[in-house]
Amino acid sequence: MAxxxxxxxxxxxxxxxxxxxxxxxxxxxxxxxHLLLEDLPGVGKTTLAQAMSLSLGGDWQRIQxxxxxxxxxxxxxxxFQQAQEQFEFRPGPIFANVVLxxxxxxxxxxxxxxxxxxxxxxxxxxxxQTFPLPEPFFVIATQNPLDLVGTYPLPDSQLDRxxxxxxxxxxxxxxxxxxxxxxxxxDLLSRFxxxxxxxxxxxxxxxxxxxxxxEPLLDYIQxxxxxxxxxxxxxxxxxxxxxxxxxxxxxxxxxVNGLNYCAPEAVKAVFPSLATHRLETRxxxxxxxxxxxxxxxxxxRVP
Amino acid sequence: MTTALxxxxxxxxxxxxxxxxxxxxxxxxxxLVAAFPHLMAMPPALAATVVALIGWRGMAVWRGWRPVxxxxxxxxxxxxxxxxxxxxxxxxxxxxxxxxxxxxLAAKLMEMFRVRDLRMVASVCxxxxxxxxxxxxxxxxxxxxxxxxxLATQALGQIQRxxxxxxxxxxxxxxxxxSGTSGLLSVQSLRQSGRLLVMALPVALILFFLFPRLxxxxxxxPEEAMDGRTGLSDSMSPGSISELFxxxxxxxxxxxxxxxxxxxxxxxxxxxxWRFDGNTxxxxxxxxxxxxxxxxxxxxxxxxxxQLEPHERRWLLAMDHPVSSTFPESRITVxxxxxxxxxxxxxxxxxxxxxxxxxxxxxxxxxxxNMALHLPQERNPRTRALAEELRQQxxxxxxxINAVLRWFNEEPFYYSxxxxxxxxxxxxxxxxxxxxxxxxxxxxAFAILMRSAGIPARVVTGYQGGFWSESGxxxxxxxxxxxxxxxxxxxxxxxxxxDPTAAVAPDRIREGSRSVVESGxxxxxxxxxxxxxxxxxxxxxLWNRWVLGFDAERQQDFxxxxxxxxMTATQIGLLMLxxxxxxxxxxxxxxxxxxxxxxxxxxxxxxxxxxxxxxxxGLHAQPSETPREFAGRICRELDSGERQLVQLAIMFSQLHYxxxxxxxxxxxxxxxxxxxxxxxxxxxxxxxxxxxxx
Numbered sequence: 001m002a003x004x005x006x007x008x009x010x011x012x013x014x015x016x017x018x019x020x021x022x023x024x025x026x027x028x029x030x031x032x033x034h035l036l037l038e039d040l041p042g043v044g045k046t047t048l049a050q051a052m053s054l055s056l057g058g059d060w061q062r063i064q065x066x067x068x069x070x071x072x073x074x075x076x077x078x079x080f081q082q083a084q085e086q087f088e089f090r091p092g093p094i095f096a097n098v099v100l101x102x103x104x105x106x107x108x109x110x111x112x113x114x115x116x117x118x119x120x121x122x123x124x125x126x127x128x129q130t131f132p133l134p135e136p137f138f139v140i141a142t143q144n145p146l147d148l149v150g151t152y153p154l155p156d157s158q159l160d161r162x163x164x165x166x167x168x169x170x171x172x173x174x175x176x177x178x179x180x181x182x183x184x185x186x187d188l189l190s191r192f193x194x195x196x197x198x199x200x201x202x203x204x205x206x207x208x209x210x211x212x213x214x215e216p217l218l219d220y221i222q223x224x225x226x227x228x229x230x231x232x233x234x235x236x237x238x239x240x241x242x243x244x245x246x247x248x249x250x251x252x253x254x255x256v257n258g259l260n261y262c263a264p265e266a267v268k269a270v271f272p273s274l275a276t277h278r279l280e281t282r283x284x285x286x287x288x289x290x291x292x293x294x295x296x297x298x299x300x301r302v303p
Numbered sequence: 304m305t306t307a308l309x310x311x312x313x314x315x316x317x318x319x320x321x322x323x324x325x326x327x328x329x330x331x332x333x334x335l336v337a338a339f340p341h342l343m344a345m346p347p348a349l350a351a352t353v354v355a356l357i358g359w360r361g362m363a364v365w366r367g368w369r370p371v372x373x374x375x376x377x378x379x380x381x382x383x384x385x386x387x388x389x390x391x392x393x394x395x396x397x398x399x400x401x402x403x404x405x406x407x408l409a410a411k412l413m414e415m416f417r418v419r420d421l422r423m424v425a426s427v428c429x430x431x432x433x434x435x436x437x438x439x440x441x442x443x444x445x446x447x448x449x450x451x452x453x454l455a456t457q458a459l460g461q462i463q464r465x466x467x468x469x470x471x472x473x474x475x476x477x478x479x480x481x482s483g484t485s486g487l488l489s490v491q492s493l494r495q496s497g498r499l500l501v502m503a504l505p506v507a508l509i510l511f512f513l514f515p516r517l518x519x520x521x522x523x524x525p526e527e528a529m530d531g532r533t534g535l536s537d538s539m540s541p542g543s544i545s546e547l548f549x550x551x552x553x554x555x556x557x558x559x560x561x562x563x564x565x566x567x568x569x570x571x572x573x574x575x576x577w578r579f580d581g582n583t584x585x586x587x588x589x590x591x592x593x594x595x596x597x598x599x600x601x602x603x604x605x606x607x608x609x610q611l612e613p614h615e616r617r618w619l620l621a622m623d624h625p626v627s628s629t630f631p632e633s634r635i636t637v638x639x640x641x642x643x644x645x646x647x648x649x650x651x652x653x654x655x656x657x658x659x660x661x662x663x664x665x666x667x668x669x670x671x672x673n674m675a676l677h678l679p680q681e682r683n684p685r686t687r688a689l690a691e692e693l694r695q696q697x698x699x700x701x702x703x704i705n706a707v708l709r710w711f712n713e714e715p716f717y718y719s720x721x722x723x724x725x726x727x728x729x730x731x732x733x734x735x736x737x738x739x740x741x742x743x744x745x746x747x748a749f750a751i752l753m754r755s756a757g758i759p760a761r762v763v764t765g766y767q768g769g770f771w772s773e774s775g776x777x778x779x780x781x782x783x784x785x786x787x788x789x790x791x792x793x794x795x796x797x798x799x800x801x802d803p804t805a806a807v808a809p810d811r812i813r814e815g816s817r818s819v820v821e822s823g824x825x826x827x828x829x830x831x832x833x834x835x836x837x838x839x840x841x842x843x844x845l846w847n848r849w850v851l852g853f854d855a856e857r858q859q860d861f862x863x864x865x866x867x868x869x870m871t872a873t874q875i876g877l878l879m880l881x882x883x884x885x886x887x888x889x890x891x892x893x894x895x896x897x898x899x900x901x902x903x904x905x906x907x908x909x910x911x912x913x914x915x916x917x918x919x920x921g922l923h924a925q926p927s928e929t930p931r932e933f934a935g936r937i938c939r940e941l942d943s944g945e946r947q948l949v950q951l952a953i954m955f956s957q958l959h960y961x962x963x964x965x966x967x968x969x970x971x972x973x974x975x976x977x978x979x980x981x982x983x984x985x986x987x988x989x990x991x992x993x994x995x996x997x
Contacts, residue, residue, distance in 0.1 A: 214960045261961025264929040301926040 004204055007055040007195035008256065014051040014188050015044055015168070017175035023256050024166050024273055025052055025140070029201070030208045031252035033163020033245065034119050034139040036104075036277070041144060043168045047185050049100035049140040056201055057194030058097025058134070063115075065107040067150060071114035075124045076131075089126060094118050097134055097198055101141040105151040112154065115139070116161045136201045156280060163245055164270065165277040204255065211251040213262045216303040220264055221246055223303070224271060227296045233285035234292060242278050249274055264302050271297060322421060323468075326461035327364045330425045331357050331412070333454035337432035338405045340447070344438070345402050346390040352383065356409040371413050380410040397437050404431060421462050428455040440613075440650050442846040449500070457496040467902075505886050513879035515872035516855040535573045535616070535764055539743060539787060540583040550782035551836060553612055554766060555620055556844055557778040560606040563771055564622070568659055570788070570800065571620045571780060573765035575638035579754075581679040582729065584747065584762050589670070591642065594635045598661030600626050605659065610847055611651045618642050620765060620780075622657040623800065629654040639663055639798075650851045665797045667759060675759030675792060683751060685731040690755030700758050700793050704801060707752060711745070711806040714738070718808035745803040746787040759792035763800070775841045906958040906968060909975035913951055920982040930955050944980035951975060 004026070011022050025048060028035040037045045046062070053060030063074060076092030093099065094115070101115060118124050119139050123132045141162065143154070159165065171179060179185075196204075221243060229237025238246075246267065253266040272293050279289040335357055342350040362368065371379070383406050391399040408427055415421055432451030435444060555571075557563075576584035604626060611619060619630055621641040628635075630653035632644040641655070667675070697703040717739040725732050725744075730751040733744050746762050753760035767786035769778040788802040853861075859869060862878075870878070903911065914924055914933075922940055924933045934952030938945035954971040958964075 212962055217960050259961075261957065263931075263956055263960050265931060268929065268932075298927050302929050 003195050003200055004256065005258065010055050010192065010195055011048070011051045014185055014192075015048050016178055017172050018044070018048075018168055020269070021048070021166055021168050023253060024164050024270065026256045027249055027252040027270060028164045029056075029136065029138045029252075030205050030255060031163055031245075031248040032136075032205055033249065034141065034161065036159070036162035036165040037140060037142045037167060038145050038165060039142065039167045039169070040146065043170060044185075045140075045142040045168060046100060046102065047189070048168065049098065049142075050189055051192065052138075052140065053096075053098030053100070054189060054192040055195050056097060056136075056138075057197040058136070058201075060098040060100065061093040061096035062100040062102060063093050064102045065104050065111070067106055067108060067152075069107050069111045071111050074111065074114055075118060075126060078127050078129075087127065089129065089131065091131065092124075094124065095131075095133060097136055097138065097201075099137075099139045101139055103144060104141040105143040105153050107152065109152050109155075112152065112158070115141075116158050119161055134198070136198060136205065156277075159277045160241070162277065163249060164273040166273040205252075208248075208252045208255045211254055211260070211262050213247060213251065217250075217262055217264060217267065218247075219303045220267060220300070221250070223300050224267070224296060227300050228275065228279060228292075231292055231296065233281050233287045234289070235280045235282055238275060238278060242274070246271065246274055268297060322364075322416070322418070323461065323465050324364050326421055326458065326465055327415070328361065329454065329458035329461045330415075330421055330428075331361050333425055333428045333451065333458045334408060334412075334431075336454050337428040337451045338408070340435045340439070340444075341401045341405050341431070344398060345405070349386060349390055349402060349406060352386065353405055353409040356412050360412040360415065370416065376410075376413050379413065380407075383407070383410055397434075401431075401434050401437070404434070418462055418465055422459065425455050425458040425462060428458070437648075440847075440851050442843045445846075453493075453496055453500055456499050457493060460492055460496050460499070502890070506883065509879060509882045509886065511850075511853070512858070512861060513875060513882055515875040515879070516853070516858045535614075535618070535766075535785060537574050537616070538583050538585045539576055539747070539762060539764055551833075552782055553840060553843070554614070554780050554782050554784065555612055556610040556840075556847070557769070557780070558608045558610075558776065559778070560608075563778055564605055564659070566768055567805075568622070569768050569778070570623050570763075570786075571766040571769075572623055572625070572640055572763060573618055573620055574763075575640055575790075576762040576764065577674045579678065579747075579750070581682050581727070584750075587638075587671075587674055590636055590638050590640070592637045594637050594639065597635050598624050598626050598639075598658045598663065600656055601658050601660075603658060603660055605657050606654065607657075608652060608654050610844070610852070611647060611653070613648050613650060615646050615648060617644070617646055619647065619651075619653065621655045623659055624657060624661045624663055626656040626658050626661075628656075637664075650847055652848075652852050652854075663797045664792070665795070667792055672759055672792075675761055676754050676757065678751060678754050683728045683730040683755070685728070685735055686748070686752055687755045689734070690752055690757075694756050700791070703756060703758070704753070704791060707749070708801070708803065708806040711803055716745075716807045718804065742787045742804040745807060746789050749789050749801070749803040753789070753791055761790050761798075763788055763790055767802075770837060772837060772841055772844075775844055777844060779837070779840050779844070904959070906955055906963075906971060909972045910951070910955045910959070913948070913955075913975050913978050916978060917948075917980055920980060922980075922982065930959070940983055942981040942983040944978060947974065947978055948980065951978060 008022060008026060011025075012019055015022055025035055029052070037048070039045055049062075050060070072092065074092045074094050076090050076095065078087040078089050080086070081088045104112060104115070107115075118133065119137075122137055123130050125131075144151075170176075225238045225243050225246070228234060231237070247262075249270040250266040251262050253270050254262045257263075257266070259266070272290065275293045276289045279292065281287050281289050281292060335354075338353060342353060345353075363370070384403075387399065387403050387406055391402065404427070408424060408431065411420065411424055415424060429452060432448055432455070435448070574586055575590060577587035577590070578585045605622060607622070609620065619628065619633055619641040621628065624639045625635050625641045628641055630641070630643055630651065633641055633653075635641055664671075693703050693706060697706055715738060718741060719739045720741055721739065723737055723740065725737075730748045733740060733748050734752070737744075750760040750762050764785070764787045766780045766784045767788070768784050769780035771778050786804070788800060788804065790798040790800055792798050855872075858875070862870060862875070867878075910930065917923075917937060920940075922937050924937075928936070930952040931949075934948045938948050941948065951971065951974055954967060954974070958968055958971055
């Protein structure tokens with residue numbers, strides 16, 4: 001627990017003034033999910049991913065997606081070793097504890113789906129051979145929402161693979177001034193000491209799974225999900241899988257925030273990042289899903 | 304076949320957690336309280352059986368005894384039924400019915416296994432406690448009724464709790480509060496039952512005001528010979544009235560039109576006794592005959608309204624001499640006695656006109672004269688001798704009577720409430736040896752003396768005097784005001800009232816029975832007690848008048864005062880249904896809304912207190928706010944208590960959403976009770992700001 005607190009504050013030292021985003025990133029990690037950062041270039045996506053992976057103490061890989069990338073470039077290839085007269089698997093960059101998948105929407109759907117499959121299954125199958133991915137396995141993907149030329153936006157059904165989707169956004173004036181004055185973030189990262197290790201992260205994940213969820217809180221979660229299904233501006237409500245994901249994420253968030261129970265604040269904190277990319281609004285309603293989610297949070301009673 | 308029989312007789316053991324001890328105990332308590340007044344009136348053996356069954360059921364729960372096997376239950380129940388029939392014999396009436404209800408309900412205790420049985424017993428308790436109104440409509444009993452209903456409601460609440468807990472069985476293991484004997488003596492649940500009763504109050508009021516009253520009751524109460532209630536009887540023997548002297552319960556109340564008559568005129572006529580067998584005075588065979596020509600109403604007539612307590616007898620009391628009354632199906636008999644066709648079993652109000660100075664029975668028939676002169680043979684020789692002696696001295700009847708009264712006054716005759724049994728020559732013993740007694744002795748001896756002297760005489764029983772309540776403007780006549788006096792028939796004057804007791808103890812007549820009782824030292828120090836009784840009777844009088852006396856006529860008055868036209872019973876009934884639904888529909892809607900919600904936990908109740916205190920300062924929680932968000936938003940508005948508020952929110956969050964801990968809960972409840980926030984900028988005494996508006 002203490003190590004988790006240290007890791008969190010260490011990441012916050014690098015990503016200034018974005019405590020909520022850091023909390024969400026750790027929540028996604030501890031809930032066993034993956035994080036999608038949708039943001040403009042240069043706001044610190046890569047820095048966040050790097051800081052996260054460094055604080056975990058595991059190995060990390062960065063994959064810069066391009067449109068000429070093939071699945072093998074991610075998962076790895078089998079190469080015929082003439083000396084041994086057999087195929088040998090060369091693991092791709094996905095074999096790491098933390099994978100930063102940069103500009104995921106630049107890759108072709110074929111390549112994207114290779115990544116997404118690996119994320120869901122936590123294993124890779126090449127030439128009929130299955131290779132498990134390391135534990136913990138955490139993908140931080142980024143995509144640029146504005147630069148649409150030559151991109152392949154992730155289909156909605158695939159967005160479901162990410163537990164949370166969020167954006168970092170511009171820093172505030174004070175934080176921006178600190179950024180300008182202080183030494184380069186990359187220097188800070190180079191001096192980063194890991195606070196956790198992969199085994200510790202697994203323990204924390206188990207701890208999060210066991211966090212008690214009370215009846216009133218389950219009522220609240222059910223009410224929220226029911227509200228998405230009844231809302232007129234949405235094409236469809238949240239699925240039961242999303243409900244499960246909400247409980248998992250809320251538990252992880254509570255743990256990240258040092259609580260020994262699952263609090264309604266946790267639900268409120270993760271709900272927008274969890275629901276927005278899973279919900280699609282009716283075009284005629286003139287709303288976007290973020291506004292609808294805000295509205296639902298503002299009107300659903302907390303029992 | 305055998306299996307069916309076995310199934311029939313085999314007691315169904317209560318399943319795990321089916322009946323909680325608390326529910327059973329409360330139901331037993333409700334039953335005991337509801338049955339108590341009936342038990343007191345029951346034959347002791349029956350009452351003891353009922354109490355024993357209640358005790359057995361309580362012990363069975365406490366000690367976990369096995370239920371009684373089916374065949375034993377059947378035999379016991381039949382035995383009980385037989386006991387009731389034997390105890391009451393042929394007198395089928397209210398007492399038998401209520402006793403039967405009590406006993407059968409007690410038998411039901413033996414096979415009370417399921418929630419349904421328990422609920423049935425608790426529900427019948429409501430009815431059982433109300434049946435006491437068939438016997439007693441006193442105001443005190445109202446509070447008893449409320450207490451009984453409260454207990455029965457409490458029992459129903461406990462029974463409901465069983466089902467609630469069953470429905471969420473997993474909670475029972477989780478929370479210790481739901482199991483076992485908890486709630487046995489919880490003030491909280493008692494308060495909740497009380498709240499339910501208060502919620503039912505509007506319904507009770509609507510039913511009271513709008514239930515259609517019928518001029519003639521649809522059903523009559525079954526007649527019953529005697530209910531152990533004290534009151535005048537239709538015969539008189541030494542000692543029969545003396546019981547009444549100690550009974551200060553009201554017999555009737557009178558409101559006069561105009562000023563009340565003076566005390567010496569307040570003779571309330573009851574049964575007139577003609578036949579004397581040497582010991583007991585009884586009514587004549589013609590006593591019930593209708594008087595063909597009642598006295599006329601004159602200027603001296605007195606009009607008044609009687610409020611007669613039920614006494615299970617047919618006579619209606621009236622002042623000498625009744626002319627007419629509004630009591631339904633009543634008549635004035637040849638004895639000038641007002642009687643009804645049915646026994647008076649409920650509090651009755653009726654108007655009477657009486658003419659005090661009416662000439663009654665100017666002509667005496669031979670039959671009447673014979674009966675009024677009849678004496679048993681070979682009794683009271685000394686009295687006969689005295690009568691003959693007096694007859695020789697005074698030829699005139701009136702002079703003879705005056706001489707006897709003078710004799711009573713001058714000789715050492717005393718008035719006393721002590722009862723002395725008299726022998727074969729009762730009048731002799733009394734007039735020459737004992738010379739101490741009360742009205743009954745004097746009236747009896749006087750009548751014997753008169754008859755011996757050849758003057759037709761009879762005994763009149765009834766009440767004399769009464770307490771005039773100046774503040775209430777009504778006359779209260781108690782059982783202790785019972786009295787007996789004489790009437791003698793004089794040529795040309797008809798029956799004339801003579802009260803020998805007045806000659807002995809004039810105070811008894813002037814000031815009522817109280818003067819005698821007090822001079823008997825028994826109640827000398829209890830003047831304040833009497834005063835208290837009189838004050839209480841005023842309240843009782845109002846209760847009788849406005850609640851029990853709220854009849855069809857009053858109901859119409861009430862509705863007209865509300866601006867409604869005169870209505871038939873059906874229309875009033877429809878109005879009642881409309882009023883009930885007007886009240887019940889919103890209530891149902893409210894309960895329906897509430898019913899879907901969980902009952903509040905202890906932590907939630909304490910948190911509610913906190914929120915209520917903040918709401919008083921105008922700080923309200925948004926429904927979509929979590930406790931901590933609320934505290935975070937509100938604490939900036941507070942002048943004091945902000946730190947506590949945040950603490951409380953954290954504690955509540957922990958208790959409500961996290962793992963409950965008893966210690967934290969106690970701490971939280973304590974802090975919530977102590978929480979007294981003050982709002983920033985809104986002091987208790989607002990600063991005066993003159994000139995701002997100028």
